[in-house]
Each structure stands twice: as C-alpha cells, then as structure tokens.
Amino acid sequence: MSSFKIFDIAGSGMSAQSVRLNTVASNLANADSVSGDPNTVYRARHPVFQAEDPQPGAGDQANVGVKVQGVQLSTAAPSSHYDPGNPLADQQGYVYAPAVNVVEEMVDMISASRSYQNNVEVLNTARNLMLATLKLGQ
Amino acid sequence: MPLDLDGYLGIHQRALALEAQRTEVLAANLANADTPGYKARDIDFKAELAAAGHGSSTSNGTSGSGGVDLSTDKATLKYRVPLAPALDGNTVDSQLEQSAFAENSVRYQATLTLLNSKLRNLMTAITGQ
Numbered sequence: 001m002s003s004f005k006i007f008d009i010a011g012s013g014m015s016a017q018s019v020r021l022n023t024v025a026s027n028l029a030n031a032d033s034v035s036g037d038p039n040t041v042y043r044a045r046h047p048v049f050q051a052e053d054p055q056p057g058a059g060d061q062a063n064v065g066v067k068v069q070g071v072q073l074s075t076a077a078p079s080s081h082y083d084p085g086n087p088l089a090d091q092q093g094y095v096y097a098p099a100v101n102v103v104e105e106m107v108d109m110i111s112a113s114r115s116y117q118n119n120v121e122v123l124n125t126a127r128n129l130m131l132a133t134l135k136l137g138q
Numbered sequence: 139m140p141l142d143l144d145g146y147l148g149i150h151q152r153a154l155a156l157e158a159q160r161t162e163v164l165a166a167n168l169a170n171a172d173t174p175g176y177k178a179r180d181i182d183f184k185a186e187l188a189a190a191g192h193g194s195s196t197s198n199g200t201s202g203s204g205g206v207d208l209s210t211d212k213a214t215l216k217y218r219v220p221l222a223p224a225l226d227g228n229t230v231d232s233q234l235e236q237s238a239f240a241e242n243s244v245r246y247q248a249t250l251t252l253l254n255s256k257l258r259n260l261m262t263a264i265t266g267q
Binding site: 005006009010012013016017020048049050051060061063064065066111112114115118119121122125126128129132133136137 | 158164166170171173176212236239243246247253254261
C-alpha cells in the first residue's frame with residue numbers, strides 16, 4: 001500500500017490552486033492595462049483543471065490528483081473608452097481596456113485560497129498520522 | 139502452541155489499512171474540489187470491514203474469529219450521492235469531505251491506540267515484567 005500517494009495528491013491540489021492564484025494575480029494586476037489596439041489588449045487568463053490520469057491498469061478505482069490542463073485566454077471583447085489624451089489612444093482617440101471582471105477575480109481568489117488551505121490541512125493531518133504510525137509498538 | 143499474531147491483533151489490522159486508504163480517497167476528493175466533471179468517492183467502511191472479517195473465516199481457516207483477510211488489499215470505491223451537484227458536473231462537497239476527513243483521522247488514531255495497547259500487552263507478556 002502506497003501511503004505516500006496522499007502527499008502526491010494533496011501536493012497536486014496545492015500546485016493547481018497556486019496556478020489559479022497566479023492567474024488571478026495576473027488578471028487583477030492587468031485589469032487597467034489599456035491598449036490602443038483591441039487585438040493586443042490583455043486577455044484574462046483562467047486555468048482549466050482536470051483529474052490526473054490514473055496509472056495504467058488501475059482503472060477507475062485509483063485515487064487521482066489534479067492537474068492544470070492549460071490556461072485559457074478569455075475571448076470576451078475588450079471595452080473601448082474615449083480618451084484622446086492618452087498617449088496609447090488610436091487614431092479616433094479610443095483606448096481599449098481588458099474584459100477583466102474584478103469582482104469575479106476576487107471571488108476566484110478567495111475560493112482558490114480556501115482550496116489551497118484544505119490541501120495543506122490534508123497534508124498536515126496525513127503527515128501526523130504517518131508519524132504516529134511509525135511509533136507503533138514503541 | 140504457536141502464537142497467532144493475526145488473530146491476536148484482530149480486526150484492527152484491516153481497519154488501519156482501510157482507514158489509510160480512506161484518507162487517500164478523501165484527499166483525492168479534496169484535491170479535485172474544483173475539477174469540472176470530477177465525481178466524489180468514498181469507501182463503504184462498515185461493509186468492507188464486515189467482508190474482511192467474514193473473508194478470513196472462510197478462505198483461510200488458520201486465523202480465529204477476529205482474523206483478517208489481508209489478500210483483499212484495496213477496498214472498492216463507491217461514488218458519493220451528491221446533495222447539490224455543481225453545474226460543471228463536480229460532486230465534491232468540501233465541507234462534507236472535510237468532516238469525513240476529520241472523522242477518519244480520529245478513527246485512524248483510535249485504531250493506532252488500540253493496536254499499540256495490544257502490542258504493549260504482548261511485550262509485557264514476553265518480558266514478564
């Protein structure tokens with residue numbers, strides 16, 4: 001029995017949630033990064049989570065961690081603002097702001113941090129249980 | 139008379155293995171709390187433990203009433219019936235998994251304590267002190 005798999009599983013959860021926190025940080029930091037061209041404006045990033053593939057032969061009975069399948073760029077259209085004084089403005093005096101929903105990102109951040117804490121708690125508990133098992137019979 | 143260690147330790151060996159496996163299952167559920175389409179799973183602890191107890195008395199007649207069949211190493215995983223599944227197909231309820239995890243770790247520690255006291259009794263008998 002491979003008890004050490006718990007560490008892999010909880011670790012995969014922590015790393016996936018930290019990727020999510022990273023994308024939230026990136027989205028929030030760039031929420032006001034305007035551009036003069038709607039094609040080059042920043043696009044919100046969101047990670048896509050997927051359950052890890054079980055080891056061959058294990059079938060659906062295996063416990064799997066989580067992995068980040070990829071980071072998807074938002075396809076939402078950027079909003080345009082009339083700001084002729086901005087050095088980045090285009091010929092018509094418009095600048096384009098990324099379609100980042102700040103409230104949504106904050107909620108995503110809280111969710112990610114709670115999930116991260118969950119995984120840390122699992123890791124700590126599993127560690128304590130294993131250390132107690134090591135002392136069995138002493 | 140040879141010492142029947144399996145019979146002496148009784149159901150606790152299998153219980154410890156089951157609890158360790160359940161820790162892993164619940165850890166996987168919690169790690170996949172935000173994975174679209176992931177279905178939460180768990181072990182039917184009572185049924186598995188009962189099966190382990192029965193399995194020993196029929197398959198290998200060596201161990202006594204409280205004996206354990208260690209050949210069935212892994213318990214069968216079952217899908218949890220979701221209370222409120224998410225729209226993305228995920229059925230993990232973090233709060234439920236957290237409480238199950240806490241309960242399971244207490245059970246694990248209880249089993250460890252019971253095993254420990256059994257081993258200590260044995261040591262007392264061996265050393266005769």
